Amino acid sequence: EIADEVLVLRAAGVNIYHLIWPALILGLGTTAVTAALYYDTIPRSQRLLQAQLLHDAEDILYGMLKREGGLKQANLDYVLYVRDVQGRDLIDVVMKKRKPDRSGFELVARAPSARLHVRKVTDEGTVLTPEGKAEKAPLTASERFRKKRGANVSGEKYELVVLMSRCWVDSLKGDAAAELHDQPYATPLPDTIFGKPTNDRPSSQTWQELFANLAEDRQLYADLQAEWEETRARKEAAVSPGMKGSEELAYELRTGPIRYTRELILKTEVEIQMRPALAVGCLCFVLIGCPVGIWASRSDYLSVFIICF
Numbered sequence: 001e002i003a004d005e006v007l008v009l010r011a012a013g014v015n016i017y018h019l020i021w022p023a024l025i026l027g028l029g030t031t032a033v034t035a036a037l038y039y040d041t042i043p044r045s046q047r048l049l050q051a052q053l054l055h056d057a058e059d060i061l062y063g064m065l066k067r068e069g070g071l072k073q074a075n076l077d078y079v080l081y082v083r084d085v086q087g088r089d090l091i092d093v094v095m096k097k098r099k100p101d102r103s104g105f106e107l108v109a110r111a112p113s114a115r116l117h118v119r120k121v122t123d124e125g126t127v128l129t130p131e132g133k134a135e136k137a138p139l140t141a142s143e144r145f146r147k148k149r150g151a152n153v154s155g156e157k158y159e160l161v162v163l164m165s166r167c168w169v170d171s172l173k174g175d176a177a178a179e180l181h182d183q184p185y186a187t188p189l190p191d192t193i194f195g196k197p198t199n200d201r202p203s204s205q206t207w208q209e210l211f212a213n214l215a216e217d218r219q220l221y222a223d224l225q226a227e228w229e230e231t232r233a234r235k236e237a238a239v240s241p242g243m244k245g246s247e248e249l250a251y252e253l254r255t256g257p258i259r260y261t262r263e264l265i266l267k268t269e270v271e272i273q274m275r276p277a278l279a280v281g282c283l284c285f286v287l288i289g290c291p292v293g294i295w296a297s298r299s300d301y302l303s304v305f306i307i308c309f
Contacts (some may be wrong), residue, residue: 020290027286035279036222039207046204051194057118057189061160065116079105095162095185098215109185111167118189121157141223145257158189200251201266202271214268221261228258 009016064071066085071078076098083092092116097107099273162185170177205213289308296304 016294017291018217019294020286023290024283026284030282031279034282035276038275038279043204043206043209046201050204053205057158061116061118064086072114074102075188076160077164080183087185090116090162093162093164093167095164107169107171108171109164109167109180109183114162114164114167116160116162118158119161119186121159140229141220142257144220145261160184160189161186183306202268205268205271207275210268210272210291214265214272217261217265217268221258221265224258224261 007177009019060235061071062085065080065082069083070081072080075181079096081094082090085091091113093109093111095109095111096105097109098104099106164183164185165181167180167183168177169183202213285308292308293304296307
């Protein structure tokens with residue numbers, strides 16, 4: 001049918017390239033719409049999805065406990081086992097606290113029933129000025145990095161709390177065992193359940209936020225570099241083995257926060273270039289597809305599509 005239409009237009013003396021104008025207008029329209037969606041709507045929708053997950057966090061966690069019989073995520077400070085879930089009550093709860101190095105367990109708590117909820121972590125690090133006003137204590141570059149990485153899409157931090165009304169605790173060292181009442185056990189909300197925080201993900205940032213966060217990340221990268229250099233200088237000046245902690249901190253900064261921040265800067269720069277490219281791609285497809293379609297008008301539809309693609 002396309003071949004017949006092109007032949008008819010040629011026979012009528014119509015310049016077939018006039019057919020490009022409607023497609024060109026359509027290409028410009030789709031380019032503008034795509035750019036507008038990437039400016040705010042698409043990244044904001046990703047953040048709304050993450051926020052909705054956090055809003056329904058307790059329901060999701062109760063569903064996982066009922067379905068799997070516990071929470072065993074590797075990045076949780078605790079491993080939780082339950083025999084049954086009745087409404088909001090966890091029945092026959094066993095909770096094991098991991099050691100800091102994750103090599104085993106250092107504490108076990110058992111309770112006939114418990115409840116679970118998610119709470120927002122209050123902001124810490126405030127100090128009082130001589131005038132009695134509360135101000136935030138200045139954070140080091142590494143502390144700013146950890147705070148940014150620990151925040152969710154809204155910039156807030158949440159933790160999972162298991163509240164045991166009556167429990168028996170064993171330290172697993174043979175030196176402590178006790179019966180406690182109304183004992184809460186808290187751990188940061190695990191990323192494996194709700195996804196990684198999206199506050200630093202370039203694809204979930206609006207167009208204006210990309211540039212603002214890029215400037216902030218570049219400053220953080222420079223501060224981390226300066227902190228690493230300072231730590232290395234202290235390590236080299238030390239003559240006692242007590243500075244081993246500084247050496248470990250320097251290694252951690254160099255291989256962790258500095259590298260991650262550098263990668264984040266590169267990802268943000270790529271995102272800034274990619275969004276306009278995706279939008280203009282609609283127009284490029286029209287500019288290439290229309291001439292190729294006219295040139296290959298005698299071919300079947302599938303062949304023309306494959307050539308254009």
